[in-house]
Amino acid sequence: MSRVVFSLSAAPGMAEGLARCFEADLGELETRRFPDGETYLRIATPVSGRDVVLLCTLDRPDAKIAPLLFAADALRDQGARSIALVAPYLAYMRQDKAFNPGEAITSMSFSRLLSFYFDFLVTVDPHLHRIDNLDEIYSVPSKVVPAAPAIADWLKANIPDAFVIGPDEESEQWVLDVADRAGIPSAVLEKKRWGDFDVAISGGSLPDMDDKQPVIIDDIASSARTLVETVKLLLKAGTQPPVCVVVHPIFAGDAYDELLQAGAKRVISVNAIAHPTNAVDISPALAEALCAWSVQNDELIGAGH
DSSP states (O other), rough: OOEEEEEEOOOHHHHHHHHHHHOEEEEEEEEOOOOTTTTTEEEEEEEETTTTEHHHOOOTTEEEEHHHHHHHHHHHHHOOOOEEEESSSSOSSSOOOOSTOOOOHHHHHHHHHHHHHHHHEEEOOOSSSSOOOOOTTTTSSSSESSSHHHHHHHHHHTTTEEEEOOOOOGGHHHHHHHHHHHHHEEEOEEEEEEEEEEEEOOOSSSOTTTTTTEEEEEESSSSHHHHOOOOOOHTTTOOOOEEEEEEEOOOOOHHHHHHHHTTSEEEETTTTSSTTTEEOOHHHHHHHHHHHHHHHHHEEEEEEE
């Protein structure tokens, strides 16, 4: 095959699923740490003239960045025709402005770095706040894969009586999308945040959910304070224990246990980041994005670009 997928970091089975859906070989890549902490990396599969995909989800990114860039550089040296990065979770999206003098705008720094090494970027629902799309900061073509269709399919198959709840205004876009696709009701709450762990959720007059299963949907669970406070609010209002659905299950420290202790009935997540809660497979959608890129890439090369 002219396509090959290498995996540096991903949920179990994602590399195999992506290679199968993308009709690509699964490449072999060896990496380890030297005693002094430096990285050894070897590309063990021939890549000359081939379209290459590097799969690396970028939660807890700092330990992954050096091997990722070394791999991209080695692939280029060995004659890869093109290199796409599939980063289901894309790091360094939150610091998109300098809040204090002298602060690094790390979203810009990181985008310049990845744009230099890769020809194409695929990610799942990046945390866009003060920018509208990735093209504003990335200079290479990119494709955002929405998790909403896969989540909606999972809800229809597993929780047909769901009532979807968005914990804040930022969640409204994908909560409404999921609800529309699944044909289920929804509501969006309000959030105030004063710090990483200081969050308040308010619901005004919550709709009647007596015969429904509340399902809270959020894009990122890091400290999980937003989800914890939303669970508490719903339980106080007398709803059934809610199910929590997360696109990017970072769950720093004890966040996952705290969410369960708050009263969540169940937590499920998209496999954008490996976690025991993974239940929604995003691999087919990622492969579809790669296929569209591959066709465009062939057309550009055929046209002499």
